[in-house]
Amino acid sequence: MTSATTAFPQTPQAPEGRPHAAAKPVRWASDAVATLREGARLRLDYSARSLWRVDRLIEDLRREGTPYAAVDGVLRGLGSYAGEVLARETGGEWWATGGDHWVRTPDGRLWDPIDEAHRCFAGHGSLRLLCRDAATGGPASTR
Numbered sequence: 001m002t003s004a005t006t007a008f009p010q011t012p013q014a015p016e017g018r019p020h021a022a023a024k025p026v027r028w029a030s031d032a033v034a035t036l037r038e039g040a041r042l043r044l045d046y047s048a049r050s051l052w053r054v055d056r057l058i059e060d061l062r063r064e065g066t067p068y069a070a071v072d073g074v075l076r077g078l079g080s081y082a083g084e085v086l087a088r089e090t091g092g093e094w095w096a097t098g099g100d101h102w103v104r105t106p107d108g109r110l111w112d113p114i115d116e117a118h119r120c121f122a123g124h125g126s127l128r129l130l131c132r133d134a135a136t137g138g139p140a141s142t143r
Contacts, residue, residue: 021096025080032077044081048089051128054078058120071121079117082127086111089135105134
């Protein structure tokens with residue numbers, strides 16, 4: 001008699017010691033870093049300073065008239081990258097609910113870097129300033 005095994009879809013695993021909510025954003029951030037390193041020769045090192053380059057890249061995409069549909073996934077990756085920077089700079093952690101992902105800083109505030117990346121593309125946001133505000137106790141995301 002043989003036993004049958006049921007295959008279940010793989011669920012993303014969070015990096016060791018990280019909350020499960022971090023699994024997808026960490027993967028999206030990692031994919032964005034690898035893509036930009038290979039395609040645009042842009043090196044991102046997860047520092048707050050690197051967010052200036054990310055803001056500039058998003059601004060360049062907007063100025064070139066890149067269709068939103070073409071950059072939606074890129075913006076998700078860049079927002080996730082900013083969230084990882086924010087989490088590392090502040091000691092925060094990823095939270096998820098209803099398919100949305102935020103970073104919760106130790107002071108209890110929630111930050112939405114993925115939405116902020118989309119706001120940057122629309123010309124109304126800055127990932128660098130979001131991280132600065134989170135690290136210095138500035139205004140929190142209103143979302």
